Amino acid sequence: STNSGNRWKIMARDPPSVVFEIQGNSVTSYSVTAKALEPGVYHVHTQLNVTNVGPGLGPGTTVVVDGEPILKP
Template identity: 65%
Template sequence: MVDKKLIVAALGVVVALGAIGPSLAQIFQQAEAHGVQAQLQSRFVRIDDETWSKQSVHTGDTLTVSGKFVSLVQRDLRGWYTVYGDSPNAGNRWEIVARDPPGNVIDIPGNAIIPYTLTIKALEPAVYHMHTQLNIASIGPGLGPGQTIVVTGEPIIKPIPWTNVAYQSIIIGVAYVVTFATRPWQVI
């Protein structure tokens, strides 16, 4: 038969670890970053020669950013590119006027160099630190080196597209009807 002192000691250890275990886990927690992917694709695609046409614009004016996407891997990738701007205000308002290569989604062949040009219009005054942002499917976003852009002038307020809002509301309403019509009612 197992010694009673051994059972009591083992039970005491289990209770003690249960009581102080969470505190120890908090002290010795591991640094994990699931979902944090900024700059991750630098192993896959690098943004080179990022050049901004202007450093200061007035609202309504356009500026152009150009550069190259350099694939660092042999497999083909798919992604989309835009601009990212951080500023002290919450607006960060820019409108994309033109893209080259055109379209929202681009294919990046393995080991290829893809030149790009993005023309944007400033809609809100602020001091922005702008970057080219490349989002690669199943990998995540990454940023180019960036440039500080000063935008002056009155904000340009775009009208709310109420027809789009109404259309999306109808689609959501239909989805709710289908969901509740096909779900058996349960008494809670």
């Protein structure tokens, strides 16, 4: 694939930063909006990296994308 290794474009994040602070014992809402660049069946997860602990994966979901590919320059 021409887009191999980069099949998604992040359109929006809320909070807008890639790194943000979550206060202890709290709930922080977040969202990521992405555009698929080519059709396919994808299994995706959220991932939360915690300082001095490491990464943790959230629940996964399967996404089916159809339509024409969007080729990146």
